[in-house]
Amino acid sequence: MQPASATPRYRHALPQLEDALFLTDGGLETTLIFHDGHDLSHFAAYDLLMREGGEEALRRYFEPYVHIALERGVGIVLETPTWRANPDWAALLGHSGEELEALNRRAVELLLELRDGFETDSTPIVVSGCIGPRGDGYMVGEAMSGEAAASYHGAQIRTLAEAGVDLVTAMTVTYVDEALGVVRAAGAAGLPAVISFTVETDGRLPSGQPLGEAIEEVDARSDGAAAYFMVNCAHPSHFYEVLEPGTEWTARIRGLRANASRMSHAELDEADELDAGNPEELALEYVALREQLPSLTVLGGCCGTDHRHVDAISVAWLRLLASGNPQERTPAA
Template sequence: MTEPDLSWLSSGRYVSDGGLETDLIFHRGVDLPEFASFPLVEDAGGRELLRRYYDRYAAIARRAGAGLTLESPTWRANPDWGVRVGYGAAALARVNTAAVDFLHGLREEYADLDDVRLIGVVGPRGDGYVAGQWDDPDDAAEYHRPQVAALAHAGADLVAAYTLTTPEEGIGIVRAARSAGVPVLAGFTVETDGRLPDGTTLRDAVERVDAEDAPDGFIVNCAHPTHIAPGLTDGAWRRRIVQVNPNASTQSHAELDAAETLDEGDLDLLTSSYDALRPLLPSLGIVGGCCGTDARHVAALWGVGATERQSTRTRV
């Protein structure tokens, strides 16, 4: 088997998107049961809504002279969450494949950009705001293997796991990706103290996953830069982090989970605190946002100016 060329990952500058689900819910008025956006790829109206969403980030990449990563809307497309919105195993395989197929079409539309990479997104089995209960990485690998295999078979350039709360789940997803023959990034979220929700330090989580089954890089997402900073203790391990997608808000996960309105945060604080992370992360090459962020936030992180506020509400 030919080894995939990952030189783009280590040497590039790539725009990632923002908080897809919070943007759709709060700015577009879209009903997303169980925070699941993947069903949108199954009808023309949903695909058009997603296309307009990704178009904004393609525009940022053009202004920044950067590449673009297109992350599939499949964060919830795993068995436990899928069944809650009426998707069994066969339907999940179909929709994960359809999500990557949709991104292939967008990549053709964005052919003028420096480079476009397709990322098959995997989320945690549990709630990304609450520590998971995995004890055995092999159990996690078995659980995530069908989704990872579907994303790989559909032609994702790599699989990325976002908002993981335990090292065990990270190890399991890496093992699932290796069995599917696809590159993989393992992504953790942290609490306000820079530790994973299960109490593990970010350094220990990265080093443990690397020692067991090293991924092709690490992500930190779904936390404000001021929450990530305490976890970035000295050490060569920080070179393993290639992507950071922060929340807009400085609220804790518990506060965000209880909130009924969207906290879009302080844009100046977001950009200044993110800039403070950059010297600590020499391999950082993919920059985007997470909960509460939209194209305005990501444009600001790239220093290309604010985009228009998206206020039109479209129900799907």
């Protein structure tokens, strides 16, 4: 039997599906590596849960985002640090299947503890189980069928469901069949699923498929089962021009976690220094997407961003909502 704290609070009525603003965090791995000095093999933040002081390091990372949400009086979606916590990456890190399951559970418990300590009526805290790609996240690599992807990701999703998450979010998805597998496995576990695609500088997935076509295909082949879609690990200037206001697929994009940098994935992969960009400039580029993506309610960051960027985004977005007048500004190339 699950402990009371592991009872899902929002699984059947995700509050971020309403019009209110929800924040999420920024670039977890880049913050831990470049700002906090942690060595994360294969970008695996969940491995900190195996180390002395690792849980405290993760709490120190998440708490500033919770405080920003509390200060602004908005909700927040907290993503478990489990982007790499699947069998292939665990094998590279030397974790057994039993250790992997325990670490996924502990990652959820950590965020449930934060929720128990900080949630208020004006700041609901939604706990999402983060699912990462089987492959790199910047390239497709060896693709799976939808059925194979559901089987592969199913064990992690079941563990996260049993631990008490409200939903799962697949981040940095590079092709449609893996997205479909996550949606199907989440449905089998009784969880809502969010799919967050990444795109190259031309607005296409690493598979080469246009963003809009990928969203439409996932919806068509799953009867619209995904709760919503997101874009992450890309700068707004990479996909602004491919958005089609007024279409069903753009209305399905409810979340954005952009990179601070305009560099391509290949350039980021080779970079020795962090490109943190400019928080206020990135915030204005989020604002510029309001007319193109009218359903946006979940805003955070990805590579190179930290709590400063999310704070700036929250201020700019709330100012926009208060004024009711989107600023017409195209993200610079």
